[in-house]
Structures are given as C-alpha cells and as structure tokens.
Amino acid sequence: MLALTRSVSSTIARCELTHVAREPIDVDRARAQHRDYEEALERLGCTVQRIGGGDDQPDAVFIEDTAVVLPELAILARPGAVSRRGEVDAIADVLTQLTTLVRIESPGTLDGGDVLVVGRTIFAGLSTRTNDAAIAQVRRHAAPFGYRVLTVQTSGCLHLKSAVTMLNQSTILINRQWVPSTFFRDYQAIDVDAREPGAANVVSVGGRVLAAAAYPRTCNRLERSGFDVLRVDVSELARAEGALTCCSILID
C-alpha cells in the first residue's frame, strides 16, 4: 500500500473552517503529529511518499480531498472551497505517473473526503463541498468499470467520511446523527460513542485501525469488538478541522 501525504503548510492557521471555531494552531506541533501519523501508516505496512510544496496553501496537508484513486483510474477533485482548488495540480503531477487521470469539471465540486469506496460501491456524500453535478461525473467515469455510485446526504459534518468509514470490508464505523444508516444496511455497524461525534473517521489498513487518541471511548469499543487499534494524537490538525483519512491518499 502506497500512502501519499503532503507537508503541513506554515500557513495552516488560515485554513478553511466550517464546524470548528478558529483557534491558534502550533505549526511545529502539527508537523510533529503529522510525522507521527506517517510513522503510524508505515507501521501498518504502508510506504509513505510525501509530496512537497503547497506552503502557500493552508489546507494542503489534507491531501485526501484532492483526488479519488480507484484501481482503474484516479478522479481529480475540484474542491468545494475555492481556496483549495490550487492543491490539485501537484497531486495530479504525481498521480499521472501511476494511473489514468480524469477530472471533475465545473459546475461540479467534490472533496475526496466525501467519497467512500467499498469494493464496487462508491458512496458519494452530498455536502457543503460536494454537489450533484460532481457526483454525476463520478458515476460517468466509474460506471464503465462496474461501479455503482450512491448519493448519500450528510448533515452536521464536513464530509461523508467524517460520519462513516470502513473498519473492514464488511463493517462500518458510523455516527448516525450525521448520515442515514439505511445506505449501509448491507454492513455490520459499530456506532461511535455518543460523546465522541467525530470519532467515525478512522483509517483501516492491513487488518488494523488507525484512530484518533481524542476518542478513547470509541477506541475501547472497537477493541472490545476485536479490532486492533493504533491511536494517534492529531489534536493540532483537528484545530484545522482535519481528521485521519484526510491526511493521506492510499493506493493499493
């Protein structure tokens, strides 16, 4: 598994914020946490390739939002926040060496954080960042390869993957306050602890789960269900409304 990551920008304090109040961000601490995150990915068996540049792009570290990589092709996003559109080019330069590229075009807007791929099903979150026009383009690009694309309305959170992620191919971790669980009825569900609404965003690699240390109750719940959980402290990145999936693009 290859994990693409991107450096924490020195301008991260000017990041986009939607559901989080602006607080000072300690860039050095954010960078140290980001290194820990990369090391954790390595411990899960990933080869980490960090893409440089983007220091003038406050949200560059949240690389997940710039592209959706399928085994057959990569779909370059057109981020919903105008300030983030410039992040895509540097990622395109790397992905073009690995796979076929297509692009979400105007009037479509899409953040990669709204796209959850499970086998041949693509759940696409309708959010403040991702619109129907972009989801229709995802469907057009992916359908020839046998994917079905389901539109899932989110509410109260930034992205679909703030509300639901996969723990393995048959189990989801979900906050039902932010996304209707009916879309996921084919999967076993583990609910986040009600006191930890942001806990659903985890990264699963090689049978292990990378989870935010800020959510101990949900981590314990996962362990009680038999999951091997690796905790990482990403508290400084959380001040930029970032979580775990958003800091990497995983390529099998």
Ligand code: CIR
């Ligand atoms: C933003 O609002 O775009 C960034 N400050 C946070 C993006 C987090 N991305 C993600 O969860 N996929």
